[in-house]
Amino acid sequence: MIIETAPVAPVKPRRNGRFTLLVTVLAVAVVASTWLAVSIGAVHVALPQAWAIVADRLVPGLVPRTWTPVQEQIVWQFRLPRALLALLVGAGLAVVGAVLQALVRNPLADPFLLGISSGASFGAVVVLIMGASTLGGLSLSAAAFAGALLALALVYVLAQRSGRLTPSRLVLAGVALAYLFQAAYSFVLQQAQSGRAAQQVLFWLMGSLGGARWEMLPLPSVVLAAGLTYLLLQHRPLNALSAGEETAVSLGVNVHRLRITLFVLTSLLVGVLVATSGAVAFVGLIVPHAARLLVGADHRRVLPVTALLGAAFLQLVDVAARTVAAPQELALSIVTALFGVPFFLWLLRRRSVDRAVTVT
Amino acid sequence: MKKLFLLVMALTLAACGQTPATREAEPAVAPQAGFPVTVTNCGRRLTFDQPPGKVVTGYHPALETLFALGLGDQVAGRTNFSESAFLPGHEELYDRIPEISPTIMLPQKEIMLAQGADFVLDNSMASFDAGGGYATVEELDAAGSPVYIMGGWCSPEETLAFTLEDTLTDLRNLGAIFGVPDRADRLIAELRGDLDDVRERVSGRPPVRVLATDGGKGPVNAYGGAGVTHQLITAAGGQNVLADVKADYTEVNPEAIAAAQPDAVLISEYATLRGEKKPTVEAKAADTLAVAANSPAAKDDRVLALPVAAQHPGYRNLLAVVDIARFLHPDAFTR
C-alpha cells in the first residue's frame, strides 16, 4: 500500500469506512430496539395506537384520539421513559466499564469494581428497610446516589498516596470497601422484620428499570452526555493510558490528574445510574470487550461503539425482563448474566486475559 | 470453637434428658383420655403422649391461633410482634408470655434448643433454616421439641397451594394435640358459620376487582393468583385482578397494574424494621394508586390496610375474610 518513495502519501487506516458503517448499524439497532420496547409490553397496546399516543404527546392534536387513558398511561408514563432510561443505563454502564478497563488496565474491570455500586446499594437498602426518615427523607435514588458518593470519597482517600492514584491501590481499596458496604447492607437486611422487605431489596440489588419515570431521566442524561463528551475529547490520553502508565507519561499525559478525573467521572456516572436502576451486572464488563472485538482498542472508536452497543443491549435485555414472564418481572441481572456469563467464560479462555492480569 | 461445640452438646443433652423424663412420669400419674395423639404435618408423623405444656411459638399468627383455642397458658416463649395492631384482647395475653426473640423469627439455634420446649408452632420454614443459624426441624425433634408448621407452608410450592381449609385443619389438629378437640370443633363451626355468612351476603353481588399489593413504584410488589391473599380475596367476594399470575408475592410490571383497573386495593401493613411501629401503608398506597391512576380504586381512593399477619396461615385469616368482605361489599353488611 505504501510506495517507498518520498514523500509518502498520507494513509488512512482501513478501519474508518467500516467504523462509519458499524456506527450506522448500531444506531439503527438502538432505534429499532427502542421502537420494539415501546411497542410491546405486559399489556397489549396495538402498534399504531402506541405510536399515535407518542405522536399526540409530541404534537398535541396531530392524530385523532382513539385510545384510553390507561393505554396512554402505559405507553407515555411507563414504556417510553423506561425505554429511554434503558438506553441511558446501558450506554452509561458500558462506557464506564470501557473507561475503567483502561484506567486500571485490567480487562476484568467493571463499574462495580471500585465499590461505588456497593455504596449505592447500601444507601438504597437503608431507605428500603429502615425507611426514608432514617436518611432525612432522602428518596431511594437520592440515598443510592449519596451512598455512591460516600464510597467514592472513601475509595479516593484510601487509594491515593501523596496525590497519586495507582491502579492497584484503586482496585484494592475499591474491592475492600465493596466488602465493607456489602457487610453493612447485609446487616441492615438482617434487621428486616419482614421477608417481603428483604425480597424487595434483593430485587432492587439485581437491577430493574421498572421504576422509570420521566422525572428520572434528566440527571442521567446530562451526566452521561457530559461524561461521554469529555471522554471522547480525551480519547488520545485514554489510549495512551491504556497502553501503560509510563507510555502515557512519556506522551505528555498528566497521568495522575487524568486518573483522578476518570475515577470521579466514572463514579458519578455509576452513582447516578445505579440510583435509577439498581445494580445491573455484566453490561459494563462484556459490552466494552464486544466493542473492542469489533473496532480494536482505539477509544475514539471504542467509546461510541460501546455506548451504542450497551444501549441496544440493555434495551433488549429489559424487553426480555418484562415480557418473558409477563406480567411478572425478572431482575435485569438475571437476564444480563444469561448472556454475560457465557461471554465471560469465553473471555477467560482467551490468552490476552492471562497476559493482562499478570501485568503489574 | 470446641468449647462452643461442647456447650451446644450439653444443651442438647439437657434438653434430651429432660423431656422424656417428664413425658414418662406424667402418664403414670394422670393418663389423659384420648392420648396418644398422632397428627401428620409436612409429611412427618407427630405423636403426643400428653398435651404439650411448654410451647414456643414463632411468627405471631401461630400464637394468635393458640389464643383463639384458649391455649395461651401453655405457651412458655414467643417472638416479638410490633408490626401492626393486636387482635382484641390478645395484647394482655401476649404481654404475659416471655419474649425469647426480639424479631418475628425464632431465636438462634442454641437459645432455641435451650428452651426445652415440648412443642414448637410456626407458620413457615424460614425459622428452621440451618443456613440462617436456626435449629432445624430435625434437630428440634431430636431434642424433644416437635415442630408443627401451619397452613401446610412446608415448601415454597406448598404455600401456593394454600386454602382456607388448611387453617381449619390446623385448628382441628391443634385441638387434638392439646387435648381440646371439642373446643376446636366449636371454634371451627363458628368460623365456618362466619364464612358461610360472608358467602351468603356477597353471593349474587358483582365481584369487586381487587389488587392486593405491597407498594413499589415499579415493578409493583403484588399478590398473584395463588396463596393466602388470593384465597382471602376470593372468599370475601372479590376478584383478584392478578388471578392469572401463578405466584403469591411477586414483582409485577406497572403496565399490568395500570391496565388491571382494580375497584379496590389491599395494602400489606407491616413494619420494615425490628422494634419499629411504623406502618408504611400511606406511602405504599400512594405509590400504588399513582401506578393505577386511571382505575376506579384511585378515583374512589378505596384502600384497605391488610395486616401482613393475616396473609400468613393462622386464625387471623378467617377474621380477615370478614374484614375484607365488609370493605368490598359494605352494603351487604348493613342488615
Next chain:
Amino acid sequence: MRLDLRGVTVNLDGRPIVHEAGLRVDDGEFVALVGPNGCGKSTLLRTIYRALRPSAGLISVDGDDVHRLPWRESARRTAVVAQETPAELDFTVWEIVLMGRTPYERDAADGERCARALDRVGLAGAQDRVYATLSGGEKQRALIARALVQEPRLLLLDEPTSNLDIRHQLEILHLVRELGVATLAVLHDLNQAAAFCDRLYVMSSGRILAGGPPGEVLTPELISQVYGVRAVQRTQLVFERLKDEAEP
C-alpha cells in the same frame, strides 16, 4: 538541544536509588548509560522522562527544568522507547504510532507523519497489523516510529534491545544512530555501547563514576571495579565482526 542533569538524586520508597547524578547530552550525540543491574540507570532515565520525580537536583532540556514544564511540552521535547510494551490491548501498529502525536494538537499532516515514520523504520505496509502480533524486533521498531512522530529533540532509550536477538539488536541501534536525534540510551551490553555511542557514562550503586568517549572510560580498571569482572582486550576485534555483519 542540550540535556543537562545536575546533582540529581532519586529516592524510591525512601530508599536512595540515584545519588547526585550529573550528565549531559548535546545536539546530535548518541550517549550511552551503562552499569550493572540495579545500579540505578533505568531509574535515572525514568526520572528524565518524568515517570519519577527527583528528590533533589535539576534536569533541564534546553535550559528548562523538565519537571516544571507542562506535561505536553516536555513530551514534545523528549520521546521514549522503553522496554515496557503495551501488550494486552488490540491496538494496530498505526494506532500505536499515531499515539506519538498525543502531545500535539491534531493535524492534517499526522497521517503523513505516521506513514513516513513507518517507512523509516521499515514497517511500511504493516500499519493495519495488530501490535501484539508483531515480532519483538517489529514491536521495537514500531515504538521507534512512535517516538519519531513525536518529533522530539531528545530520544531516551531504555534497554531497547534487551529482548532481541543479536541481528535485531544491531538493526535497532543502527536505526536510532542514523536518526541523528540526540539520544541517551540505557544499554546493558558494554560492547554495543562502546560500538554505537559517541560518549558513555558508567553508573554503579546509584552514582555516575565516569563519563566520556568509550575508549577513555572503559578501562579494565573501571570495568573490574564496576562489574567485578576482568576485561579482556579483544573487544576491538569483536566490534569489527559485528559491524560487518550488521552492514550487509
